[in-house]
Amino acid sequence: MKDVLWVQFAKDKRKPLFVLLLIAGSIAATLLFGGGIQSVTTVAIFSEEADAAEIEKKWEGLLNTNDTFTFEVVEPEKAREDIKKGNSDVAVKLMEDEYRLLVSKNMPSVSSVEQHVKKVFQQEAQINAVESQQGERDVREEIESYLDDPPFQMVAQGLDSKQIPTYNIRTQLLFAFTFLISMFILGFKVNNVTQDKVSGIWDRMILSPLKKTNMYSGYLLYSFLITMFQIVVVLVVFKYILHYDVGDNLWLIILIAACFTFGMISIAMLITGFVRTPEQFYAIYPSVIPVIPLVSGVYMMPGTITNPVLLFIGDLFPLAHAMEAIMSVVFYGAGLQDVMMSLLYMLLIGIVAMGVGINLVERRSN
């Protein structure tokens, strides 16, 4: 087995670009689609009222209370020009007690900005209303001191008396894209079996004293190790360099990833059983793989997919179980026992698909 493993490694050592590109691709995809490195969005504000400077000064102070956005006063022409050219998604036109949003396209950031601006304006309107009722009293200061020491406070806790975890789509997308890319890596490595069969190398091995079990193990173990390498590298980069929240239990996440990799290698082996040439595999596999994350709902908030047929199809692949287990570990601090069922599902899928896949490959050989 180790000879087969060595020769697979030797080939990749000669041409490492493919694996390295996929690792880089999985990091880039997460950054691109997951919202990138946490950054502050700058939103242009301006006023065209008679007392524009005063209005801008007032609202700039009130609006800049959020870590996500920075509201910056700009010339009205510049704000409009930026929106026209698509340089910015949204700008806010300020009036005495009102606002207008200037929007170029309906991006997710627009609704976030609108939510924040609306909240600030509503709050200010309420304070103004109270002030007009109360005459000379400094209501604003009273509210602030009141909120500093409120008579009631609501503290939300989880069942285990710990802080309620915050769901984070970025973390979910990190794992979704890492697993998506890993499915491509492992698939192309499993395809080496078909490639070597077509080239006659497989027959050379058959004629040697090498056992068939060792031959399959060599190919599959290499696929497993190179995929795990990709997953671990990506996780380490995100956890320790880009400081993503991937939970504290990295070892359990790696164990889940290992079960997922085994399950998907088996699926790739199953597909190998249906093809005759590596080219057929290259045509079928990349068409099937992108569908798996979609039906498994890994790019969406949990619970988005409710269709029972889609849920059933998703459950047939290890990805849905891996994501469920990982989200439990990362967001809810689940332990090994909590994710045991997901691990067992993945192993079961792996064993069944591997058995059928190898059987089909052998039948085809005979």
Place this chain on the structure above:
Amino acid sequence: MLETINLSKSFKGKKVVQDLNLYLADGESVGLLGPNGAGKSTTISMISTLIKPTSGRITMNGVNAIDKPGEIRRVSGVVPQELALYQELSAYENLKFFGSTYKLRGKELAKAIQQALEFVGLDDRKKDLVRTYSGGMKRRLNIASALLHRPQILILDEPTVGIDPQSRNHILEAVRALNQQEGTTVLYTSHYMEEVEQLCDRLYIMDHGKVIAAGTKEELLRILSTEDKIKVEVNKLDEAFVEQVKTIEGVYKIEVTELQLKIIAAKGTSLISKLVHLTEKHQIQLLNFHTETPSLEDVFLHLTGRTLRD
């Protein structure tokens, strides 16, 4: 040493090899000659135990090799028709891998690699990647990969397909040396008659999955001992002339190529006088006329009615 008895193979109901009887004695060099699609590669695959025959037996030193494929695998080296090599690795790395599959390790492996490389003349290019090799060099490495465990029987399936004459000669010389100096038994398949003629002590001629003739070269040529092969060159040809030549008593076959006629006729046919008479009648000038020694190609033509490359 190795024998096949009524060996047959069918694919989807179509018989590819039918009742093949073949034997290889120790140290012999045996050729399997036949056109493309004759069933040579299927025969090789069955003998090397890569595919199971539909019926028949293969024995190796009396042991049934279908039930115990290890009997053949242990002592044989197979050179497949395809280039079974890792193109992205060097020759040395390829041989290291294939050697290690035969459980060769350390110094033993290094020595086997060195010997194999020297044998096929690739020692000076051993560090180069296989994908940078010429077709002939790849073919030589393909052979070297089958020699690492010093097999007693070397089975070669068309090892010279698509290569230059120099590399072909190199391969033929190497195989001859293995057979004559090392005493390796050789089973060599080809559709190049001249290769098996040069290399093999005995021949099996296959067509449509059957052995249609077998024996030494002399024995096979004796099939044509009752025939003459005459080559005639003329200044012009017309159909009527050819048709009349065909009607000459004793003429079996005529092949017409431009201004040449190849005539196979029964020995003793008074062909020359009849031909001279016919050329005069058709006002054709006879430019050249000679009797050829029959070759294995002619034997194949005689047996099948077509050439090896048809």
